[in-house]
Amino acid sequence: MEMNMLVATEEKTPEYWYGIADRIAAKIGETAAAHDREGSFVAENYDLLREAGLIGAAVPVELGGDGMDHATLCGVVRRIGRGCGSTALAFSMHCHQVAVAAWRWQHMQAPTDGLLRGVAAENLVLVSSGGSDWLQGAGTATKVEGGFRIDARKVFSSGCQAGSLLMTSAVYDDPDAGATVLHFAVPFSAEGVTILDTWDTMGMRGTGSHDVELKAVFVADAAVSGRRPQGKWHPLFHIISMIAFPLIYSAYLGVAEGAYDAALEAARKKPANAGLVALTGEMQNAVWTAETALAAMIATAATAQPGPETTSRVMTGRTVAGRAAIRTVELALEVGGGGAFYRKSPIERAFRDIQGARFHPLQEPAQLELAGRLALGLDIDG
Numbered sequence: 001m002e003m004n005m006l007v008a009t010e011e012k013t014p015e016y017w018y019g020i021a022d023r024i025a026a027k028i029g030e031t032a033a034a035h036d037r038e039g040s041f042v043a044e045n046y047d048l049l050r051e052a053g054l055i056g057a058a059v060p061v062e063l064g065g066d067g068m069d070h071a072t073l074c075g076v077v078r079r080i081g082r083g084c085g086s087t088a089l090a091f092s093m094h095c096h097q098v099a100v101a102a103w104r105w106q107h108m109q110a111p112t113d114g115l116l117r118g119v120a121a122e123n124l125v126l127v128s129s130g131g132s133d134w135l136q137g138a139g140t141a142t143k144v145e146g147g148f149r150i151d152a153r154k155v156f157s158s159g160c161q162a163g164s165l166l167m168t169s170a171v172y173d174d175p176d177a178g179a180t181v182l183h184f185a186v187p188f189s190a191e192g193v194t195i196l197d198t199w200d201t202m203g204m205r206g207t208g209s210h211d212v213e214l215k216a217v218f219v220a221d222a223a224v225s226g227r228r229p230q231g232k233w234h235p236l237f238h239i240i241s242m243i244a245f246p247l248i249y250s251a252y253l254g255v256a257e258g259a260y261d262a263a264l265e266a267a268r269k270k271p272a273n274a275g276l277v278a279l280t281g282e283m284q285n286a287v288w289t290a291e292t293a294l295a296a297m298i299a300t301a302a303t304a305q306p307g308p309e310t311t312s313r314v315m316t317g318r319t320v321a322g323r324a325a326i327r328t329v330e331l332a333l334e335v336g337g338g339g340a341f342y343r344k345s346p347i348e349r350a351f352r353d354i355q356g357a358r359f360h361p362l363q364e365p366a367q368l369e370l371a372g373r374l375a376l377g378l379d380i381d382g
Helices: 014-028 032-038 043-051 070-083 085-108 113-122 235-267 274-303 308-336 346-358 364-375
Strands: 126-128 140-144 147-154 165-174 178-187 193-196 211-220 224-229
Touching (some): 014 043, 014 070, 032 085, 032 346, 070 085, 070 235, 070 274, 085 113, 085 126, 085 235, 085 346, 147 165, 147 178, 178 211, 235 274, 235 308, 308 346, 308 364
Parallel strands (some): 140 165
Antiparallel strands (some): 140 147, 193 211
């Protein structure tokens, strides 16, 4: 079914969106292997997301979107991940930028309405550089008349080839406050913005997570949306942690579930034996653990207030869900047998894609430090 054949008058319940996501997953699953083999960006899959109304679906209704809630958005990303992990992961980066902006507008009356209206009306695709910047920020902001000159190289800019705005930051040596991270959006069409062809990786090869170079890019004073001390936890990052990581790890759970399904299909064609049954049971435990950890992350985002304790709970879920998703696919490789070792197998691709779950902040050592410092009543900034 073509996405533009969906009935526009159907009530947009979670089931409506999940039905769309399942159809997209089936369609993009047909080309996922080719994108992986070629290392090519999943550009046509973004066309499907646009046609289905998913780019602006999480924008509040008052601002022109469909008001899709966070849990449903996570479910959409998860379902897309079953068909193509690269599409799900790149899309999750756009989704979390939209969801964070919507949360801030709804709960803090933050002036993000212009950005959100643009996403809904113009299908603007937001590209995050946050994972590569995190608390430290990266790049240099130099004060000039009316604004700042930005010089930076932003790695892991997933979806940049479809991007409208790069949501990023740079470090300004403020004469009064010291090292200060400035947050701002830069249009990909702006002078001095260049996508560098750097993305050649083990897995998630279709995300197009190239480096983006900012060379003498001008950002007006009025375009700076936030300032914070470099390297310190800031309230904005507690909001990002709460909202973004359930979405990102929904993509990885989708990859794990796709491998799980493929492994069961292969195993059911074999004679049952005790070893195969035990491996399948262990795989079931692993995917259950990932599902349960992700559900706890989503529930936390729905009910908690952003802050250190909430961030620690979500990041604990990130570690547990990531570990369990990786283990699910490891076991799927064994349950699927020798056929899963071939490059043509979706399990082999999932095995490489799932490794990306290791690299998003907070990576496990930093997550354990945060959890430990909170438990001991220590300052989380060290």
